[in-house]
Amino acid sequence: MHDGAEPPFPYPLLEALRGSPGSPAFEHGDRLISRGELLDLIRRLAAALQDAGLGPGRGVALRTGVSPEAFAVHMAAHALGCRVLCVRPGYSPRLLAHVLGLDIDAVVVDETTMRPELLSAAGPATVLSLGPVAGALDLLAHPGGDGFPAVTARPDDVALLTFTSGSTGEPKGCALTYRGLGTHWSWQPGLWSPLATAFAESFERFLLFGTLSSTVILDYLLLCLLGGGTAVIPEEGAGPLFPHAIERHRITGSVMAAPRLAQMLDLLRDRPAGLSGLRALVIGGSPLSPHRLTEAMRRLGPVVYNGYGTTESGLISMLTPGDIARFPGRAPASVGRPHSLVEISVRDEEGRPVATGRTGEIFVRTPYQMTGYWGRPEESREALLDGWLRTRDLGHLDETGLLYLVGRARDIILVNAAVVYAGPIERVLAGHPGVAEAYVAGAPDERTGEAVHAFIVPAAGRSPEPDALRELVRADLGEESVPRTVTTVPAVPVAASGKPDKSALLQRYGPAVL
Template sequence: MQDRPDDAIFPQALLDALASAPEAPAFEHGDRVVSRGALLETIQRVAGGLRAAGLGPGRGLAMVASVSPEAFAARVAAYALGCRVVGVRPGHTAAQLAAMLNADIEAVVVDGPSLTPELVAATGDRPLLSLGECPEGKDLLTGAADEPLTARGRPDDVARLTYTSGSTGLPKGCAQTYRALTDHWAHRPSTWPPEVARMAHGFERCLVFGTLASPVVMDWTTLSLMGGGVGVIPDPSDTRPLFPDALERYRITGTIMTVPRLYQLLDALREEPADLGSLRAVMVSGSPVNPRRLAEATERLGPVVYQGYGQSEAGLISVLTPEMIAEGPADVLASVGRPLPFVDISVRAEDGRPVRAGETGEIWLRSPYMMSGYWGDPAQTAETLRDGLLRTRDLGRLDDRGLLHLVGRSREVIIVNAEVCYAGPIESVLAEHPEVDQAYVVGTPDERTGEAIHAFVVPAGGRAPEPGVLARMVRERLGAGSVPKTITVIPEAPVAASGKFDKRALLARLSDRGER
């Protein structure tokens, strides 16, 4: 095999890593072990099927599949052909599916468990390509794998679209180019500084779960394979909890998890201890971790806990490492660590000018793997990307040790189970009910979901609307993740001295009744 540098166009370095050790395991899927050679053969087989369907550089392809070695292979095959890959998460509404598939998507790849009537309706007359056990589409796993595969992506083409909810409640696609994925920190082992290398090498046995539509899951699985590790996918028929059961049962060395999952793990360990001595790296992200719970996690799990701060638009921005936690004073636990060496951070005032160290402002940044823009939305792109910098809309400060502290969000975003929910669309849906005069939404920290949504409605004409009806409206329009945890009827909206609606007063009401 010809050696290539790891800056060859993505995903060539991964293809070469698989080819270099064909007998070594790539995935454990329940009782099934898939070697690196077998995974590479599946990638080649799927690539042949995609190529036969007319897909190649710059062509749009949606992936809707459960977690499996074949689903991972399909994504790598699409990248190798230079396609624009859209990962579709489970749970999208019909309107959200339609919006994503209308973004110049030419074909849809699906597996049996992921095929739903809503997806079939949204797919329309586009070709449906399957990963086995799906008679509705052409099976990509039955073709030949005899043609050599070389990555064909064009550097400035969009490689990956990561969709989040937008300000209108419809998905908003963060576009990363092939150049950005090639320069992605997880895909270039030769550039890893010591602290990143220690973290990456902890993923020798990486727990793979959730959805491969998540760039975080794909990135960490790829990182594990690039470093010689194995992706461990629990048996889908096993109904036992992932945490801590799967960690102990599969002797996992590295895993990612959201903050609510960390809290659930810690609560479970209080009830019944588990042997988690195999763990070497636990990356926690999605929302800030309570310093008290972070200290508890370090005490129970050992010096293996990392806290990451990132965004769909920017990827991983900063990391709090076990070394920082061990060496620093107590206030280190309230930070999100130091920016990665590949990320330039600038904290700026409202007028865009940088502030001094220790002062709070909006976090701006530049990284080689940040998004190139929002797909099909030049106005939002121009608002978010300025002079090569990305506005995170998060508020924070850098202290004199270079640690980044998050203070709040300059946009009204509530992160529930690591999913971004916007207050505006929820308020708009609630206000559409004829018995609602005004609607306001706030978010609070929540140990189970990271943050929780709380709604306050002012009735129209004095008649109180039924909260269950309002919840169903939000679920049908925006999805289950946007449904408020509580809906409170209030006689009138509090007003601050400035004359504007005072959401802090509503937060105080929640605090008074124990919701926080």
């Protein structure tokens, strides 16, 4: 397939595995899987998928747990040039039927994910499994063959469909091509930046959890494996995942969402950290308040990185410990500097670039961004303008090149027909010393159409007064932005995507006031 200097994905990974067959690739409970064994597993699964009729341009949906076999079947499908669709956990039967109805030829499950609703949602697609599962063909029972099947991907074929969270409707599949993966910031070692190289070196023992349907998880897992590290999957029932698993498994690196970091810091308050081996902890998926970042750096050391990206674009920018050391007064409020492969343009409502320091909508252009939403041409045209991707995030760049976010262009609440942005309110609330995290959502209101409702996680030992927080918002943003209610919550609910679940906040804590 390849028409450029870099080899097509996943062949860089296969070569890395082939180069050190005896070193460990995965620790899964008490199992140790070497690189040679992982390579053989990918080869056998590729042969099994091919015998099931799969190859270039065919759609394969993966709905699996986190395991070496799940990762191997993902890579095997790419080796055949398939279109891999990553199914998030937690989909309702309706949403499951929606995503599995997007030109899928086969669905791969395992014993942890097989459910009755999946068989009906799969429709005519073949159901395949990793191990014996009733109603499915066991891929692991295939004997394999000599070498890899002689099938190659085509550059402009879609390699991966990864889904938006669907918070405003049905999830949309973001299409990434094999050409795009061939220029990816983490999947292609020939294009690694100093940042990617540093991560690969730090991920000697990478804590792997969550879901392989997340491209963020895949990005850093691949950096681990391509860099010679070992991915550690904690066994079930080992107690609180954080910080227990980091200590027990001598973890050197991982990636997690901001709410998980908050939970880990809370657990560490009453005892020493014991995490001296940690070299890189990447936070992503949702904004990290300056308070939490400062606390994390104080407790864990200069190992915390704050990443910013979207499902459509992949990684956009990264705040590093070096940025924080250089600009301690301003950097913690930012999301760092754009990656070397990313161009950024901040634009006004008319689409015109704005001056440095002025807020506008963030547009990005990367060689690995999506080519469009699968089966949604009109929405694709709205998102992609002359090669630039609309992030629908609001922010600005400062004179040092640091990028700051102030909210979502569409995370709005209509108060008395006036547009109120949730992001700036969250920023003001999180700036109060008594607030560790702040989230704002809108709900119908008989008097104003919609009303602003705020939910805060207090800083340790603090109990900020709601009226004081409202006055802070009023002074900074005006009367329309003042929250109707300010509710203190112990922690923020987290959606399957790893992001804060504002709908759950309203349902769990809002009924008495809505």
